[in-house]
Amino acid sequence: MEAPVQISARAKMEISETLTANKIPDSYGLRVGLRGGGCSATFLLGFDTATDKDQVYIIEGIQVFIDKRHLMYVLGATIDYEEGENGRGFTVSTI
Template sequence: MFDNIQPVTISPRAAEEILKIMQTKNIPDGYGLRVGVKGGGCGVSLLIGFDKQKETDIVYTISGIPVYIDKRHTMYIIGKEVDFFEGEDARGFMFVDPKEAVKKG
């Protein structure tokens, strides 16, 4: 019933970078993008990386990228978007809340 609802989205810029990494960094077949949390209670930080699918995962395909999310982590990432930032001093992936960006804009 909820199979088409994705708790997290990936910006076009982040998707392009993720696909590039998967192709150029020899990410093994069967691996996808893991989106989740580290820590617990008030000290939760969001994380992304490449991993194999686990039994407790919810699996989505976003922009051709297999995305694995542990069912227990879903409530922490609902509504977040993975984006990619590239500036003079830093570059990398970050989580943004598209709803907050709309409120500020």
């Protein structure tokens, strides 16, 4: 099955380091979804455990949870990690 989202090499490294540095249990993964709705919806990234409403994927060795209701909205998104003048952090972009 093709991954619904892509994770850049830089984001993969930052995710792995965060999981290890914070001693986050293996039952946790990266949650990708939406916060809010309609025109004002924004992407949501965070560490969480899976629920019965989630699709679970292993992408680039990272366990990823996506709520089935959000799946069609996040398809094709790319998760990256950037450092710049405005600080550093994860970014999500769509085609």
